[in-house]
Amino acid sequence: MEKITVSIITIGDELLIGQVIDTNSAWMAQQLNKAGVWVHHRIAVGDVKEDIWQALDEEGKRSDVILITGGLGPTADDITKPLLCDYFGGKMVWHQPTLDHIMYLFEVVFKRTGPMLQRNLNQALVPDVCTVLSNVNGSAPGMLFEKDGKIFISMPGVPHEMKGIMHDHVLPLLKKRYQLPYIAHRTIITFGIGESLIAERIQGWEEALPPFIKLAYLPNYGMVRLRLTANGEKEMVDAKLEEAFTALKELVKHEMVTDEDIPMQEVIGRVLKQQGKTVSTAESCTGGYIAHLITLVPGSSAYFQGSVVSYDNSIKERVLGVQEETIQANGAVSEETVKEMVKGALGLMKTDYAVAVSGIMGPDGGTPEKPVGTVWIAVGNNANIEAKKLHFRFDRGRNIELTAMNALNILRLFMLKNEA
Numbered sequence: 001m002e003k004i005t006v007s008i009i010t011i012g013d014e015l016l017i018g019q020v021i022d023t024n025s026a027w028m029a030q031q032l033n034k035a036g037v038w039v040h041h042r043i044a045v046g047d048v049k050e051d052i053w054q055a056l057d058e059e060g061k062r063s064d065v066i067l068i069t070g071g072l073g074p075t076a077d078d079i080t081k082p083l084l085c086d087y088f089g090g091k092m093v094w095h096q097p098t099l100d101h102i103m104y105l106f107e108v109v110f111k112r113t114g115p116m117l118q119r120n121l122n123q124a125l126v127p128d129v130c131t132v133l134s135n136v137n138g139s140a141p142g143m144l145f146e147k148d149g150k151i152f153i154s155m156p157g158v159p160h161e162m163k164g165i166m167h168d169h170v171l172p173l174l175k176k177r178y179q180l181p182y183i184a185h186r187t188i189i190t191f192g193i194g195e196s197l198i199a200e201r202i203q204g205w206e207e208a209l210p211p212f213i214k215l216a217y218l219p220n221y222g223m224v225r226l227r228l229t230a231n232g233e234k235e236m237v238d239a240k241l242e243e244a245f246t247a248l249k250e251l252v253k254h255e256m257v258t259d260e261d262i263p264m265q266e267v268i269g270r271v272l273k274q275q276g277k278t279v280s281t282a283e284s285c286t287g288g289y290i291a292h293l294i295t296l297v298p299g300s301s302a303y304f305q306g307s308v309v310s311y312d313n314s315i316k317e318r319v320l321g322v323q324e325e326t327i328q329a330n331g332a333v334s335e336e337t338v339k340e341m342v343k344g345a346l347g348l349m350k351t352d353y354a355v356a357v358s359g360i361m362g363p364d365g366g367t368p369e370k371p372v373g374t375v376w377i378a379v380g381n382n383a384n385i386e387a388k389k390l391h392f393r394f395d396r397g398r399n400i401e402l403t404a405m406n407a408l409n410i411l412r413l414f415m416l417k418n419e420a
Contacts, residue, residue, distance in 0.1 A: 004038065007059035008028055009045065009055050011052060022044060037178075065152075068084075072154065084154055089129065093127075097132070098126070098132060102124055102139045131144040133165050144173075182233065187228070188245075198226070198255075202252070210244075213244055214230070222402060222405050223257070225261065226248065265293040269297045269299070269303060271415050279294070279303060281307040281354065282308045285360070290357065291307035308345060310341065313327055316332065320340070321348075338357065342380045355379045355410070357403055359375030375391070376389050376390075377403070386410075
């Protein structure tokens with residue numbers, strides 16, 4: 001087995017100033033790790049020829065494969081392609097399959113009228129020293145170069161275009177060219193327990209792990225992902241990893257959400273599908289974010305009926321049927337209000353379950369009795385409605401995300417308790 005190392009170079013001034021968040025290198029690293037390829041170094045550089053050239057020199061000495069994203073667009077600041085042509089000593093030539101694809105995109109897919117801009121046609125110009133990697137999702141092709149036994153692959157910075165080239169070309173190439181080690185992963189997602197408490201509970205188990213199995217703690221929004229990674233001979237790895245995974249699940253069984261690396265909303269969807277039930281949401285402080293998460297899952301139309309974003313109290317009253325007296329006596333952020341919101345959603349959307357939230361997300365709006373971060377969450381069906389009060393201490397965005405995650409988990413627990 002070979003240990004193949006990769007460097008990732010992301011190009012663009014927008015990455016350095018924070019105008020665009022670099023999600024590309026994180027996604028690429030995840031996919032490469034799954035394939036048994038080690039990301040040795042990651043670097044971001046601006047749209048400066050000297051900086052890009054230096055990065056290519058340095059990473060070419062450091063790693064076996066250098067993956068580059070960004071700078072392949074049709075505008076003046078996209079300098080990667082001509083730079084790569086100079087770096088590898090080539091000249092620009094027309095690539096007819098890419099030109100045909102560009103014409104198809106503009107004439108058939110985009111249905112553009114009028115003459116094609118030269119800057120768009122020029123995306124079919126490529127260095128004659130590269131292997132062209134087709135980009136079915138866009139107009140800028142990927143390009144593969146080789147130098148001193150090292151592979152350099154340039155891809156567009158647009159995430160879905162980069163992902164397509166990675167799936168169609170890069171990962172198959174690496175698996176074919178190199179004898180990659182076998183790597184296996186297992187993941188448990190827990191909720192409602194901090195990573196320190198988990199570490200304390202599983203200390204003995206963790207210390208007994210064989211050296212080829214590593215545990216990573218990945219906390220986020222009230223959840224902790226426990227990811228086991230093992231590498232070595234397949235049969236031995238699979239057997240030992242499964243043994244360790246089974247023991248870990250037993251240690252955290254009361255806090256375990258799932259033993260797969262899937263988001264909470266997908267867990268919710270699976271429970272609803274298994275039960276043959278439906279759900280709706282009544283959201284105030286989250287502004288429809290819970291519904292958004294649920295509908296991110298393909299096929300969610302089978303169990304999600306809809307949402308009422310009752311941001312204003314008048315909508316709570318007129319649409320959901322919350323009593324004016326309830327809000328006046330207890331406030332919009334109260335157990336009584338969210339319970340009536342659930343009742344209203346169940347009646348309005350005729351679902352088996354409903355979840356409702358109302359809270360103060362900040363940065364202002366709090367009172368001594370109900371400070372910023374106060375949230376009430378209710379879940380229920382036609383037989384029973386339960387409510388829970390939570391307190392968060394973060395900024396508005398994080399409070400909204402924490403509210404949504406907690407609401408989904410409370411819904412999950414309620415559904416499991418009432419699955420008969």
